[in-house]
Amino acid sequence: MTSFDELVRHFERFPGIGPRQARRFVYHLLTEDPQSLRALADAIADVQAKVTECAHCFRYFARDNGNTLCEICNDANRNHELLMVVERDSDIPPIERSGIYDGYYFVLGGTVPLLEPQENIKLRGGALKGIAEMRAKEGLAEVILAFSVNPDGENTARYVGTLLKETEEKNIKISTLGRGLSTGSELEYADPETIKNALKNRT
Amino acid sequence: MTSFDELVRHFERFPGIGPRQARRFVYHLLTEDPQSLRALADAIADVQAKVTECAHCFRYFARDNGNTLCEICNDANRNHELLMVVERDSDIPPIERSGIYDGYYFVLGGTVPLLEPQENIKLRGGALKGIAEMRAKEGLAEVILAFSVNPDGENTARYVGTLLKETEEKNIKISTLGRGLSTGSELEYADPETIKNALKNRT
Amino acid sequence: MTSFDELVRHFERFPGIGPRQARRFVYHLLTEDPQSLRALADAIADVQAKVTECAHCFRYFARDNGNTLCEICNDANRNHELLMVVERDSDIPPIERSGIYDGYYFVLGGTVPLLEPQENIKLRGGALKGIAEMRAKEGLAEVILAFSVNPDGENTARYVGTLLKETEEKNIKISTLGRGLSTGSELEYADPETIKNALKNRT
Amino acid sequence: MTSFDELVRHFERFPGIGPRQARRFVYHLLTEDPQSLRALADAIADVQAKVTECAHCFRYFARDNGNTLCEICNDANRNHELLMVVERDSDIPPIERSGIYDGYYFVLGGTVPLLEPQENIKLRGGALKGIAEMRAKEGLAEVILAFSVNPDGENTARYVGTLLKETEEKNIKISTLGRGLSTGSELEYADPETIKNALKNRT
Numbered sequence: 001m002t003s004f005d006e007l008v009r010h011f012e013r014f015p016g017i018g019p020r021q022a023r024r025f026v027y028h029l030l031t032e033d034p035q036s037l038r039a040l041a042d043a044i045a046d047v048q049a050k051v052t053e054c055a056h057c058f059r060y061f062a063r064d065n066g067n068t069l070c071e072i073c074n075d076a077n078r079n080h081e082l083l084m085v086v087e088r089d090s091d092i093p094p095i096e097r098s099g100i101y102d103g104y105y106f107v108l109g110g111t112v113p114l115l116e117p118q119e120n121i122k123l124r125g126g127a128l129k130g131i132a133e134m135r136a137k138e139g140l141a142e143v144i145l146a147f148s149v150n151p152d153g154e155n156t157a158r159y160v161g162t163l164l165k166e167t168e169e170k171n172i173k174i175s176t177l178g179r180g181l182s183t184g185s186e187l188e189y190a191d192p193e194t195i196k197n198a199l200k201n202r203t
Numbered sequence: 204m205t206s207f208d209e210l211v212r213h214f215e216r217f218p219g220i221g222p223r224q225a226r227r228f229v230y231h232l233l234t235e236d237p238q239s240l241r242a243l244a245d246a247i248a249d250v251q252a253k254v255t256e257c258a259h260c261f262r263y264f265a266r267d268n269g270n271t272l273c274e275i276c277n278d279a280n281r282n283h284e285l286l287m288v289v290e291r292d293s294d295i296p297p298i299e300r301s302g303i304y305d306g307y308y309f310v311l312g313g314t315v316p317l318l319e320p321q322e323n324i325k326l327r328g329g330a331l332k333g334i335a336e337m338r339a340k341e342g343l344a345e346v347i348l349a350f351s352v353n354p355d356g357e358n359t360a361r362y363v364g365t366l367l368k369e370t371e372e373k374n375i376k377i378s379t380l381g382r383g384l385s386t387g388s389e390l391e392y393a394d395p396e397t398i399k400n401a402l403k404n405r406t
Numbered sequence: 407m408t409s410f411d412e413l414v415r416h417f418e419r420f421p422g423i424g425p426r427q428a429r430r431f432v433y434h435l436l437t438e439d440p441q442s443l444r445a446l447a448d449a450i451a452d453v454q455a456k457v458t459e460c461a462h463c464f465r466y467f468a469r470d471n472g473n474t475l476c477e478i479c480n481d482a483n484r485n486h487e488l489l490m491v492v493e494r495d496s497d498i499p500p501i502e503r504s505g506i507y508d509g510y511y512f513v514l515g516g517t518v519p520l521l522e523p524q525e526n527i528k529l530r531g532g533a534l535k536g537i538a539e540m541r542a543k544e545g546l547a548e549v550i551l552a553f554s555v556n557p558d559g560e561n562t563a564r565y566v567g568t569l570l571k572e573t574e575e576k577n578i579k580i581s582t583l584g585r586g587l588s589t590g591s592e593l594e595y596a597d598p599e600t601i602k603n604a605l606k607n608r609t
Numbered sequence: 610m611t612s613f614d615e616l617v618r619h620f621e622r623f624p625g626i627g628p629r630q631a632r633r634f635v636y637h638l639l640t641e642d643p644q645s646l647r648a649l650a651d652a653i654a655d656v657q658a659k660v661t662e663c664a665h666c667f668r669y670f671a672r673d674n675g676n677t678l679c680e681i682c683n684d685a686n687r688n689h690e691l692l693m694v695v696e697r698d699s700d701i702p703p704i705e706r707s708g709i710y711d712g713y714y715f716v717l718g719g720t721v722p723l724l725e726p727q728e729n730i731k732l733r734g735g736a737l738k739g740i741a742e743m744r745a746k747e748g749l750a751e752v753i754l755a756f757s758v759n760p761d762g763e764n765t766a767r768y769v770g771t772l773l774k775e776t777e778e779k780n781i782k783i784s785t786l787g788r789g790l791s792t793g794s795e796l797e798y799a800d801p802e803t804i805k806n807a808l809k810n811r812t
Contacts, residue, residue, distance in 0.1 A: 002671035003652060003659035010649045015633050020699075024624050027698060029656055030669055040619045041654035043612060047638055048646060050612035060639055062611035089636060090629075091390040098395035100402055144405055148389045178404025180381035182388055182397040186351045187294040187380075192301035194385040199303055201381025201404045202347060205468035206449060206456035213446045218430050223496075227421050230495060232453055233466055240454060243416045246409060248447035250435055253409035263436055265408035292433060293426075497796040504801035506808055550811055554795045584810025586787035588794055588803040592757045593700040593786075598707035600791040605709055607787025607810045608753055 056131060058107040058124055059089045072105060079103040081141040085128065085160055087111055087153070091146065103144075106131055111147065111156040125163050136169040145176045259334060261310040261327055262292045275308060282306040284344040288331065288363055290314055290351065298349070306347075309334055314350065314359040328366050339372040348379045462537060464513040464530055465495045478511060485509040487547040491534065491566055493517055493554065501552070509550075512537055517553065517562040531569050542575040551582045665740060667716040667733055668698045681714060688712040690750040694737065694769055696720055696757065704755070712753075715740055720756065720765040734772050745778040754785045 004026055011022035029037060052063045054070035061070035072078065082103025086092060087110060095101050106128055112120045132143060145160055147153035161174050179197035181190065190198070207229055214225035232240060255266045257273035264273035275281065285306025289295060290313060298304050309331055315323045335346060348363055350356035364377050382400035384393065393401070410432055417428035435443060458469045460476035467476035478484065488509025492498060493516060501507050512534055518526045538549060551566055553559035567580050585603035587596065596604070613635055620631035638646060661672045663679035670679035681687065691712025695701060696719060704710050715737055721729045741752060754769055756762035770783050788806035790799065799807070 002673075003656050004669065004671055006648075007652045007656055010645075010652060013637075015637050016630060021625060023699060026656065026660075027669070028622075028624050029653060030660060034657060036619075037657060038654060039615075041650045043616045043619060044638060044653065045647060045650035047612050047616055047635065048643055051635075051639060060613065060636070062613055064611075086390065088391075090632065094391060094393055094395070095398055098398040098402075100395075100399045144402075146390055146401075149384045149386050150389075175405040177390075177401035178381070178383035178406060179385065180383035180400065180404060181352045182382065182385040183352050183394045185385055186353075187289065187349055188291075188297060190297055191386045192297070192303075195298055195301040196303045197383065198380035199301075199347075201383060202378045203381060205470075206453050207466065207468055209445075210449045210453055213442075213449060216434075218434050219427060224422060226496060229453065229457075230466070231419075231421050232450060233457060237454060239416075241451060242412075244447045244451035246413045246416060247435060247450065248444060250409050250413055250432065251440060251443060254432075254436060263410065263433070265410055267408075293429060492796065494797075500797060500799055500801070501804055504804040504808075506801075506805045550808075552796055552807075555790045555792050556795075581811040583796075583807035584787065584789035584812060585791065586789035586806065586810060587758045588788065588791040589758050589800045591791055592759075593695065593755055594697075594703060596703055597792045598703070598709075601704055601707040602709045603789065604786035605707075605753075607789060608784040609787060 057105045058109065058127065059092060059105065080135070080139040082144060083132065083135055083140055083142070084144040084146050086146050087148065087156070095146070104135065108156070108160065111152045112159045114151045114155045117155075117159075120159055125160070128160065129163060129167050132164055132172065133167055133169060136167075136172060140169070140172055142173040142175055145174065147176075149179060260308045261312065261330065262295060262308065283338070283342040285347060286335065286338055286343055286345070287347040287349050289349050290356070290359070294349065307338065311359070311363065314355045315362045317354045317358045320358075320362075323362055328363070331363070332366060332370050335367060335375065336370055336372060339370075339375060343372070343375055345376040345378055348377065350379075352382065463511045464515065464533065465498060465511065486541070486545040488550060489538065489541055489546055489548070490550040490552050492552050493559070493562070497552065510541065514562070514566065517558045518565045520557045520561045523561075523565075526565055531566070534566065535569060535573050538570055538578065539573050539575060542573075542578060546575070546578055548579040548581055551580065553582075555585065666714045667718065667736065668701060668714065689744070689748040691753060692741065692744055692749055692751070693753040693755050695755050696762070696765070700755065713744065717765070717769065720761045721768045723760045723764045726764075726768075729768055734769070737769065738772060738776050741773055741781065742776050742778060745776075745781060749778070749781055751782040751784055754783065756785075758788065 007026045007029070008019065008022045011017055011025045012019055014022075017025070050062060051060050053059070054061050054073050055068040056073040057070060059070055061067075067074065079102045082101070083106060084095070084101065084103060085106045085108055087108055089107055092105055092107075107124070108128065109124045110119070110122055112123065132140065143164060145157045147156050157176055164172065164174055178201055179194065180201045181194065181198045185194070187195075210229045210232070211222065211225045214220055214228045215222055217225075220228075235243075253265060254263050256262070257264050257276055258271040259276040260273060262273055264270075270277065282305045285304070286309060287298070287304065287306060288309045288311055290311055292310055295308055295310075310327070311331065312327050313322070313325055315326065335343065346367055348360045350359050360379055367375065367377055381404055382397065383404045384397065384401045388397070390398075413432045413435070414425065414428045417423055417431045418425055420428075423431070456468060457466050459465070460467050460479050461474040462479040463476060465476055467473075473480065485508045488507070489512060490501070490507065490509060491512045491514055493514055495513055498511055498513075513530070514534065515530050516525070516528060518529065538546065549570055551563045553562050563582055570578065570580055584607055585600065586607045587600065587604045591600070593601075616635045616638070617628065617631045620626055620634045621628055623631075626634075641649075659671060660669050662668070663670050663682050664677040665682040666679060668679055670676075676683065688711045691710070692715060693704070693710065693712060694715045694717055696717055698716055701714055701716075716733070717737065718733050719728070719731055721732065741749065752773055754766045756765050766785055773781065773783055787810055788803065789810045790803065790807045794803070796804075
């Protein structure tokens with residue numbers, strides 16, 4: 001296999017990239033200046049050494065000085081009463097940008113698909129229990145399950161809820177994000193479940 | 204202008220229909236059997252006589268026997284404490300289908316666009332005040348403003364809220380539908396306002 | 407069934423219209439001024455009487471004074487050597503607008519789907535043979551088969567080609583529209599058949 | 610800037626990739642096994658050394674043994690009478706796959722936008738003249754201009770046509786790909802230029 005084809009093969013494994021775009025990526029690299037290409041290769045080679053999972057929340061962060069905790073978990077000024085469990089790393093930036101949440105996070109690492117319940121073994125359920133117990137000693141009062149509003153997300157919430165009830169910490173409340181009309185919703189196109197929640201949560 | 208072109212012109216005025224689809228509609232009519240065509244023409248000619256606005260909620264309903272009220276306003280068993288104000292007729296069926304609301308409705312007849320506040324004169328603001336005062340005597344406790352979650356919808360809610368405060372009925376609560384994650388929402392793509400409401404309304 | 411629902415039912419039969427848009431059409435009619443509504447109903451009731459199929463080409467035209475031929479078939483100055491067979495009425499306007507064709511037309515009335523060859527009985531094959539023989543006496547030299555470039559269109563071309571060979575007129579050439587790159591085509595996305603034809607027809 | 614952000618920045622420069630997908634790429638790399646990551650980094654670092662432009666046609670090819678010509682230019686059995694000028698590398702695979710062309714290629718390296726004619730200096734116009742003169746001695750009879758069918762493509766064809774007329778080789782024909790209906794075209798939606806060419810090229 002040529003170097004060209006080998007690179008195409010690598011890029012085809014990138015999320016959302018098909019053969020044609022993979023080829024375009026290689027053409028792009030061929031026209032880059034050599035210095036920039038070298039920098040990209042080095043960055044890729046180094047990324048796993050320089051970016052690591054936080055020992056508490058499991059999101060990726062840049063380990064610059066032997067830190068084992070990310071800047072959020074390291075920040076003692078955040079609200080110790082709240083822990084939000086999300087599906088994946090990329091769920092965190094929009095919440096931080098909203099500026100309304102100041103508790104801690106935990107990245108579960110995926111969902112438990114409704115039709116493949118055995119997938120739960122790939123998730124960080126055990127670690128979550130440990131972290132919840134640890135944070136309980138620091139004042140944790142509520143775990144917020146922040147999953148997608150679809151069957152897999154709801155199944156994951158059930159799974160995590162059950163899991164957390166197995167801990168010794170009986171006083172921790174388990175909540176889920178509120179449902180209702182989201183920005184841009186039009187009543188005419190809303191589904192019954194959303195209408196039901198929008199009515200129930202009216203203010 | 205030929206009969207063909209005249210029909211095309213009529214259909215071009217239908218909501219969402221361009222010249223090409225308008226022509227298709229005419230070709231469709233040309234291949235219909237004459238009896239069905241006659242029935243369509245009659246139904247169109249009669250629709251304004253047979254379908255009329257309800258004297259209370261202003262939605263359209265089939266007037267079969269001199270009724271001035273639609274079947275919802277005519278139903279004394281519904282919840283007299285609730286009145287939901289919607290933008291247009293077509294907002295009502297999804298709410299009825301959700302099976303969770305059993306109060307009455309009021310069709311405002313449009314929105315007050317943020318940039319064209321003078322549009323409020325086209326709406327049924329005066330009639331709404333009258334209906335609210337009438338229903339207050341029958342036990343009305345809450346008016347639910349059920350508009351789209353966008354700038355025009357929110358502006359309309361402000362307008363209607365102010366309007367209702369002008370009535371004598373000070374004990375009527377004015378509420379809006381709850382906001383949060385709607386069915387199908389993914390956290391990663393949620394906007395700050397939706398995240399904020401989802402957090403606030405967590406349960 | 408109410409008048410409203412009856413109209414919805416009619417509009418749902420319009421090409422490309424689903425239940426929701428059908429309802430919108432009825433709401434639109436309810437807000438039209440009564441005179442315009444009356445005019446629409448009359449136009450629909452009259453359209454089949456006022457618009458009729460041309461006795462030669464079978465396209466629809468406005469019969470204002472007992473004419474049996476449309477304005478194209480009636481125009482003796484067009485090119486008697488050419489007859490173009492199209493699938494449906496709506497194929498003719500773009501060709502006329504191109505300003506490059508001055509022969510006559512014949513509307514076949516559909517295609518012969520590759521998987522349902524028996525559908526050919528719904529088409530105007532017999533009439534086409536008659537018209538071709540009639541026009542042969544007036545100098546017809548070529549029949550152009552102008553169907554869509556897809557399996558059904560190509561199957562229809564085969565069917566019509568065979569049909570025309572059954573006539574007595576052996577000197578009439580049967581042609582199909584040229585293939586190649588159409589406006590907006592990019593080489594990178596072209597299919598092999600198009601590339602093949604583009605190369606063969608290079609100029 | 611962290612290693613993570615630096616990689617995001619690199620990927621954002623990839624064609625068609627926005628910030629969100631760039632971040633996904635980095636998450637993908639973080640979960641790859643280290644060996645595969647190393648291989649990707651090496652392939653990127655090496656690609657410019659291992660893949661080079663063909664000295665004749667300028668497309669990229671894998672230089673495994675000091676070759677200066679790609680496998681097509683190196684193949685003496687191809688048709689020496691034909692040279693096809695394309696805009697970019699990625700135009701060649703679909704033509705090769707069509708299996709109908711056996712001449713040589715020349716990658717111009719871009720287009721001359723109608724509104725920025727000075728862009729022609731970025732193209733390989735001079736090299737094309739040299740190659741045409743060289744191939745003329747080997748029997749070149751026709752240069753096929755194979756550009757996109759849009760204003761920029763047509764402008765580029767004019768530019769290259771003028772350029773080639775400046776060479777000494779007066780006997781070389783200059784052609785462009787044939788136009789007409791491409792696969793999937795429907796007459797009703799065809800533009801006048803395509804209809805005109807489809808009629809002119811009818812067969």
